[in-house]
Amino acid sequence: MTTSRITAVECLDIRFPTSRELLGSDAMNPDPDYSAAYVIISTDAPDQATGHGFAFTIGRGNEVQTAAISALRPYLVGRRLEPALADLGAVWRDLVHDSQLRWLGPEKGVIHMAVSAVINALWDLKAKRAGLPLWQLLARMPPEELVKLIDFRYLTDALTPAEALDILTKNVPTRGEREQILIAEGYPAYTTTPGWLGYDDDKLRRLCRAAVDDGFAQIKLKVGADLEDDLRRLRIAREVCGPSIRIAVDANQRWDISQAIAWIEALAPYDPWWVEEPTSPDDVLGHGAIARAVAPIAIATGEHVQNRIVFKQLLQLDALSYLQLDAARVGGVNENIAILLLAAKFGVPVCPHAGGVGLCELVQHLSMFDFVAVSATMENRTIEYVDHLHEHFTDPVITRGGRYMAPTAPGFSATIAPHVLSAYAYPHGAAWKSHE
């Protein structure tokens, strides 16, 4: 009997020059270059499958993220493959609780995003070897195995392993029905494409119209740089979309507490579906204070929430109406399963953050798993959609009529085409050389 091992963990600095067109511009991020610290895990198994994952950054510093992923390499190279993939909870704990590396976080920032990239790559590999898209692999796992993936340290005052098991177990008999619904109908999406701050009013108007025509029931606008601009842009969006389309707004952490409350009250006449990232992602008390002051206007956050411990507190404080997990900021699939279970326990809908590069590709799997196995509902749930950079992926997201179609290819949809990896390698790829 042969034993397969992990033979290599390649880490690439990939950057897309998105700032040239002001894609992704908001009140805090005027000119991002969407980037990936990209991981390819190779093995000596006969199937020659590779696992792909990445940490998403917005340009400068992607080399720091790459260095952090490389620091995890000794935990993986040489490791026996089958036991690792059979117990990704143990791998997660090894990576997160390394007693020296944890000083760099703990469980936050660059080092935690590195864990995310590596763990997600292992899930991609596991799903490819199982011949299933990740959402389906997860949605068919026994509840006991799913619970074993979670590190409950610092969670037990809000969610115990027994409670997690209960949530998962009660949905098992009806998992099959929901799988079929997903395959037939997909999952609701909303689009942020119209709303970047760098776009002029004509472009905003045109893109709002296109979003409605494409069947989206919700759009999102960036706000927070200038109140008069925000009011004008919301008025335009509301005119074009009509009263029945949901319009969410996103302040990208721009405000202090009292400023947030005043600004949100000024936007209230335009009926924002939610107000996203009103203040620092670290300020759980601040989010609670804002949520109480502006109720019933809904508060959402999550793309910069560093880990399950901060999400736990936001839920304990009733500070969120929508939880926006990110696939690649917290510790990958394992920690996101914990976050989905926390949200289910507290009855808060999860509406993942996406966009960037590859984030739509990843989060669709998490929301679909949530629908089949965790929350068991799509009510008030929707996944962010932004229409750029999908062409670089070998298994890009497919949206139709404002919905994500369920992925069918095996894996986590994380694979960027090899010619793209070479063209956008920073700083020597062709895409960067041509602008030197």
Next chain:
Amino acid sequence: MTTSRITAVECLDIRFPTSRELLGSDAMNPDPDYSAAYVIISTDAPDQATGHGFAFTIGRGNEVQTAAISALRPYLVGRRLEPALADLGAVWRDLVHDSQLRWLGPEKGVIHMAVSAVINALWDLKAKRAGLPLWQLLARMPPEELVKLIDFRYLTDALTPAEALDILTKNVPTRGEREQILIAEGYPAYTTTPGWLGYDDDKLRRLCRAAVDDGFAQIKLKVGADLEDDLRRLRIAREVCGPSIRIAVDANQRWDISQAIAWIEALAPYDPWWVEEPTSPDDVLGHGAIARAVAPIAIATGEHVQNRIVFKQLLQLDALSYLQLDAARVGGVNENIAILLLAAKFGVPVCPHAGGVGLCELVQHLSMFDFVAVSATMENRTIEYVDHLHEHFTDPVITRGGRYMAPTAPGFSATIAPHVLSAYAYPHGAAWKSHE
């Protein structure tokens, strides 16, 4: 008239093989190799002074920290020196709010510790050029200038610029008296030297005795790995020290909330002066719950608190009886001034975290500044002291009778001797080569 500029930002990976003797062993960190991602800022000014600073890590990953510091280099090299040193608040904002780098935090983990290293090096340079130890430089600055150093974003619900100015201004008339007290008497210290988990009972007994003989009024013991061990070690320490020496304990984030409460209640008969890091540094609600449950036993935390925003919430929740700022985890001197002012506003004593490598050297300046200009008292204040690695510094701390003597050399006491930098360079310095 000539203009001086910053000409180089050198960044070195320096590691001390402390794990060989179990220095620094605790419930979460069994074998740290105390390390510094070390920065030297050079200029073309005629005085040829250099600014030294560092991020402290515990070994693996120090290369990631070094990469993060290098990512800040473009903000500094070529910058005009005098305007930069005259407005370090502006430099801080440039570094922290770089719109792309901030994605790696924001304001936490590796990228924020990199800001700390660079900002502290600039303060070292400024103090050297002024011919003053940093504490004295800060303690003589006008309140208006100190307030300008602070980024009040996300703070104004707890501390406004006007409140900060009031706190500083009311102490101005008596600053001189307190400078003289410091120079004459120094500042209280406590020692963690006896308490590492890796030490056997005889060594614990011997080091407790030595601490009392050296004049320390407080010691600290690591706990949290095994309750029976903790009780035995506390009993030994209490026997040796007698009832009047304060014995603090430190769990290094080991517990969940209910576990923390039960464990602390079990330790209560030994009268712990404070219980440090009972749970995750990210769990402000958890700290609040523990503090309420175990009152009047005091809770302390801070060495892993990522920034002023989390400290703000701990204070708002009345979750801390002692605030343990770290000189090199949050964004350096500027952010620590904000934290000292927050603590003063809420009436909580600051007892800095130290030890590691060079942390004692740094924090003494912050506490002494606090005494002269911010809290204006030493009551219930004490600085951690650990007796290793000081010999590598050109201006090491001096303790006498359990007190830190006020530093007199110009600068921030951050300079490691050049021969040490070469001997402990990782992985090719002599100290590492000899153990290859």
